[in-house]
Amino acid sequence: MRLAMLFGPDFHATLAEDPQAFREALEEFHEEDIAEIVEELPIEDIVALFRVLPDEFGAGVLERLPDERRSEVLEKLKVEEAASLLAEMEPDDRADAVQELDEGLQDKLLAQLDQVEPEAAQEVRELARYAEGSVGSIMTTSFVGCAPDTKVWKALDEVRRMTRAGELESIYYVFVQAFGDKLVGVASLRELILADPSQELADVMTENVVRILDTEDREVAARVIAKYDFHAMPVVDAQGKMVGVITIDDVVDVVIDEATEDAQKMGAVSPIEGGYFQTAFFDYWKSRVTWLVVLFLGGFLTANVMQSFSGEIQRVVTLAVFIPLIISTGGNAGSQSATLIIRALSLHEVEPRDWLRVLGRELLTGLTLGLVVGALGFLRAYFAADAQAIPLAMVVSVSIVAVVTVGSLVGSLLPLLIQRVGLDPAVSSTPFIASLSDVVGLLVYLGIASTLLG
Amino acid sequence: MRLAMLFGPDFHATLAEDPQAFREALEEFHEEDIAEIVEELPIEDIVALFRVLPDEFGAGVLERLPDERRSEVLEKLKVEEAASLLAEMEPDDRADAVQELDEGLQDKLLAQLDQVEPEAAQEVRELARYAEGSVGSIMTTSFVGCAPDTKVWKALDEVRRMTRAGELESIYYVFVQAFGDKLVGVASLRELILADPSQELADVMTENVVRILDTEDREVAARVIAKYDFHAMPVVDAQGKMVGVITIDDVVDVVIDEATEDAQKMGAVSPIEGGYFQTAFFDYWKSRVTWLVVLFLGGFLTANVMQSFSGEIQRVVTLAVFIPLIISTGGNAGSQSATLIIRALSLHEVEPRDWLRVLGRELLTGLTLGLVVGALGFLRAYFAADAQAIPLAMVVSVSIVAVVTVGSLVGSLLPLLIQRVGLDPAVSSTPFIASLSDVVGLLVYLGIASTLLG
Numbered sequence: 042m043r044l045a046m047l048f049g050p051d052f053h054a055t056l057a058e059d060p061q062a063f064r065e066a067l068e069e070f071h072e073e074d075i076a077e078i079v080e081e082l083p084i085e086d087i088v089a090l091f092r093v094l095p096d097e098f099g100a101g102v103l104e105r106l107p108d109e110r111r112s113e114v115l116e117k118l119k120v121e122e123a124a125s126l127l128a129e130m131e132p133d134d135r136a137d138a139v140q141e142l143d144e145g146l147q148d149k150l151l152a153q154l155d156q157v158e159p160e161a162a163q164e165v166r167e168l169a170r171y172a173e174g175s176v177g178s179i180m181t182t183s184f185v186g187c188a189p190d191t192k193v194w195k196a197l198d199e200v201r202r203m204t205r206a207g208e209l210e211s212i213y214y215v216f217v218q219a220f221g222d223k224l225v226g227v228a229s230l231r232e233l234i235l236a237d238p239s240q241e242l243a244d245v246m247t248e249n250v251v252r253i254l255d256t257e258d259r260e261v262a263a264r265v266i267a268k269y270d271f272h273a274m275p276v277v278d279a280q281g282k283m284v285g286v287i288t289i290d291d292v293v294d295v296v297i298d299e300a301t302e303d304a305q306k307m308g309a310v311s312p313i314e315g316g317y318f319q320t321a322f323f324d325y326w327k328s329r330v331t332w333l334v335v336l337f338l339g340g341f342l343t344a345n346v347m348q349s350f351s352g353e354i355q356r357v358v359t360l361a362v363f364i365p366l367i368i369s370t371g372g373n374a375g376s377q378s379a380t381l382i383i384r385a386l387s388l389h390e391v392e393p394r395d396w397l398r399v400l401g402r403e404l405l406t407g408l409t410l411g412l413v414v415g416a417l418g419f420l421r422a423y424f425a426a427d428a429q430a431i432p433l434a435m436v437v438s439v440s441i442v443a444v445v446t447v448g449s450l451v452g453s454l455l456p457l458l459i460q461r462v463g464l465d466p467a468v469s470s471t472p473f474i475a476s477l478s479d480v481v482g483l484l485v486y487l488g489i490a491s492t493l494l495g
Numbered sequence: 496m497r498l499a500m501l502f503g504p505d506f507h508a509t510l511a512e513d514p515q516a517f518r519e520a521l522e523e524f525h526e527e528d529i530a531e532i533v534e535e536l537p538i539e540d541i542v543a544l545f546r547v548l549p550d551e552f553g554a555g556v557l558e559r560l561p562d563e564r565r566s567e568v569l570e571k572l573k574v575e576e577a578a579s580l581l582a583e584m585e586p587d588d589r590a591d592a593v594q595e596l597d598e599g600l601q602d603k604l605l606a607q608l609d610q611v612e613p614e615a616a617q618e619v620r621e622l623a624r625y626a627e628g629s630v631g632s633i634m635t636t637s638f639v640g641c642a643p644d645t646k647v648w649k650a651l652d653e654v655r656r657m658t659r660a661g662e663l664e665s666i667y668y669v670f671v672q673a674f675g676d677k678l679v680g681v682a683s684l685r686e687l688i689l690a691d692p693s694q695e696l697a698d699v700m701t702e703n704v705v706r707i708l709d710t711e712d713r714e715v716a717a718r719v720i721a722k723y724d725f726h727a728m729p730v731v732d733a734q735g736k737m738v739g740v741i742t743i744d745d746v747v748d749v750v751i752d753e754a755t756e757d758a759q760k761m762g763a764v765s766p767i768e769g770g771y772f773q774t775a776f777f778d779y780w781k782s783r784v785t786w787l788v789v790l791f792l793g794g795f796l797t798a799n800v801m802q803s804f805s806g807e808i809q810r811v812v813t814l815a816v817f818i819p820l821i822i823s824t825g826g827n828a829g830s831q832s833a834t835l836i837i838r839a840l841s842l843h844e845v846e847p848r849d850w851l852r853v854l855g856r857e858l859l860t861g862l863t864l865g866l867v868v869g870a871l872g873f874l875r876a877y878f879a880a881d882a883q884a885i886p887l888a889m890v891v892s893v894s895i896v897a898v899v900t901v902g903s904l905v906g907s908l909l910p911l912l913i914q915r916v917g918l919d920p921a922v923s924s925t926p927f928i929a930s931l932s933d934v935v936g937l938l939v940y941l942g943i944a945s946t947l948l949g
Contacts, residue, residue: 270744290724300754308834316844343819355812365797373926380762390770472827
């Protein structure tokens with residue numbers, strides 16, 4: 042509440058008359074909360090605000106603004122102002138912020154940053170080389186790295202010095218680097234505090250360091266960090282040189298983003314970047330139209346199947362009565378299997394090579410589930426029929442057992458196959474599997490019907 | 496590879512002949528990797544192994560074993576052995592481990608732990624009071640808490656002492672507690688290092704501390720920590736007393752678990768606890784049968800609708816040909832909307848009170864998507880018809896526009912309604928919405944057909 046009051050009707054007056062008081066009042070709050078209010082303000086007010094905030098605090102707020110808003114601010118500020126804000130940002134956020142800008146402005150800002158803090162400018166250029174979604178693109182390049190013969194007291198001093206300078210995101214570890222910055226060991230802060238200060242790092246470090254390649258997918262990094270409960274993990278390049286650190290707070294964001302992306306893909310929606318209301322209408326529309334049309338064209342097959350059996354339907358119209366029920370049941374069984382398998386694939390509990398075990402389990406599950414549902418279907422059809430009640434009920438129930446089994450098999454094996462050929466099994470899988478089992482379900486049902494009732 | 500070799504054919508001989516060497520070899524590896532190999536061994540071997548490992552290291556491995564395996568180990572060890580392993584575990588893991596055991600063994604172990612480390616036993620009893628899924632159930636009770644008049648140097652000393660004792664999971668913050676252990680402030684390690692050592696905590700601390708209630712849902716804690724990029728957050732009880740800390744590594748697990756649970760619920764599967772292959776066949780079967788039957792019984796409605804229109808179908812059998820296509824298109828549009836809205840709800844981008852905005856957006860989306868797909872449907876029906884080509888194509892395309900619109904509206908508004916009445920919108924939503932739009936789709940299509948072709 043109090044924070045919102047600061048940005049009330051007196052906002053302009055206070056900011057103009059007593060910027061010092063305004064700044065001090067603001068500093069009582071978390072940068073995230075300030076960013077949330079600031080992003081709604083007109084751009085002129087935001088720029089005025091950043092001119093008043095101390096650079097370090099302003100950098101924290103800027104890091105937390107949405108990408109577009111952040112770019113606007115950097116564009117409106119003078120190049121010198123923008124560069125000194127950038128200089129105070131975390132290396133990974135700084136690189137992101139610069140990459141979002143027009144190339145012309147990028148060059149100007151980097152040239153200015155070269156004056157203020159040449160190392161930071163260099164880092165931005167290095168981080169810019171990494172592909173989006175790679176470990177390199179979300180790592181930070183600031184960490185404590187020491188030679189193996191560094192004394193423990195000296196390493197602790199270095200941690201203190203860098204912490205004071207505000208350069209460290211993670212202070213848990215000291216990384217030990219040999220010739221060519223090769224990563225050869227790690228020592229936790231705790232181990233260093235416990236060790237004899239006059240020992241060398243080489244004597245106290247752990248040599249067996251879990252590390253990750255800078256070009257690896259950030260999802261892989263998230264998985265490794267979550268598995269080991271690490272707070273930070275070293276990132277190396279192809280030559281084994283340590284180039285950065287990936288920290289657990291980045292991983293939380295990755296995990297949330299990926300879960301959202303997977304959910305959207307499974308629901309036949311192309312992933313959208315922003316939130317539901319943040320996404321512009323046309324982008325939202327585009328994320329849906331492609332899959333809807335693809336699935337619709339695929340659905341033409343059901344019409345073909347129906348046409349080829351239209352003689353049978355004309356003769357026994359009660360057959361048509363159960364078509365929606367039967368195909369949706371097959372689709373539901375398929376969705377269930379697909380959901381379970383796709384999530385298991387993304388958590389690496391199941392791999393494509395396990396297909397035979399999966400097949401066995403799904404066959405048994407499908408048959409037994411089908412028997413339960415098929416028995417209910419028998420009763421429903423028996424009491425619905427005008428004539429030929431028992432043959433019709435037989436056809437319906439046998440078809441249900443078949444579609445539930447086929448749905449389970451398709452729903453589980455298709456994602457394995459898709460992953461095997463190198464594609465993403467989450468893409469549109471549930472509706473796709475539902476459509477496929479619609480066609481298979483119709484073929485099974487009408488095929489059985491024309492044989493048994495024929 | 497080398498770790499696997501340690502557990503090769505010579506495993507028993509080495510362990511029996513030279514336990515010291517075996518232990519030293521093991522200590523080179525991460526506890527997580529050891530736990531992964533150990534969990535596959537026969538229980539006798541695991542117990543023999545824990546007898547050889549130093550308690551602190553053993554506790555780390557034990558924490559990482561699956562729940563059932565961990566319980567077995569604690570059951571087979573002597574009470575004294577089990578208690579000294581427990582004494583070395585993290586408080587939250589220790590409480591979990593004890594709670595998984597039979598009540599008789601729980602009492603025995605706690606009685607023994609009362610002897611070894613009474614504080615730990617007390618903590619287990621306190622943590623056991625929290626409901627599963629609450630913040631209290633995943634917090635740790637070990638943190639540095641100091642009075643407001645503590646000098647900075649004294650607080651830093653306390654951090655050092657507790658770090659040495661191995662009691663701290665998170666060393667980033669010192670929490671400032673007033674009378675009655677009320678949380679009044681926080682100081683980060685960095686702030687303390689930068690401050691004058693002779694200052695009092697009250698002078699350097701931040702008073703505006705983001706905190707969370709111990710009875711709150713752990714998902715809420717995960718959201719707050721992810722939002723602010725915290726490494727740890729203080730947990731307070733209803734009286735404002737600080738009772739623990741929740742750390743970011745716990746949050747990663749929460750986020751992964753919740754995403755899995757949501758995905759399973761959306762796929763009409765009751766959440767399963769273990770992995771795909773770890774879950775016993777019957778549990779796996781149970782997770783699916785309820786929803787499959789519920790959806791099947793709901794699908795009876797489609798049969799009712801079909802029956803009441805069977806006269807029309809008999810007369811124009813081509814009508815039946817497009818039934819599967821039309822209802823599945825409505826279902827797909829519904830799945831898309833439901834996926835987007837449910838994820839937005841769980842990330843709190845959208846709230847039930849936004850229903851009017853959602854309705855507006857989905858109405859527009861549904862109509863425009865419907866026009867695209869409906870145009871394709873017109874062509875397909877026109878070329879499929881034997882007679883009355885244009886009226887039939889009209890009926891099909893108008894119906895498609897209607898089902899896509901209705902599907903989008905139902906798919907988006909139903910989850911909002913479900914959340915509004917206090918239920919979980921993820922539960923079985925996609926298939927449920929598909930089933931609902933099957934019924935609505937049939938009513939629309941056959942209703943329009945009987946009016947226009949009638």
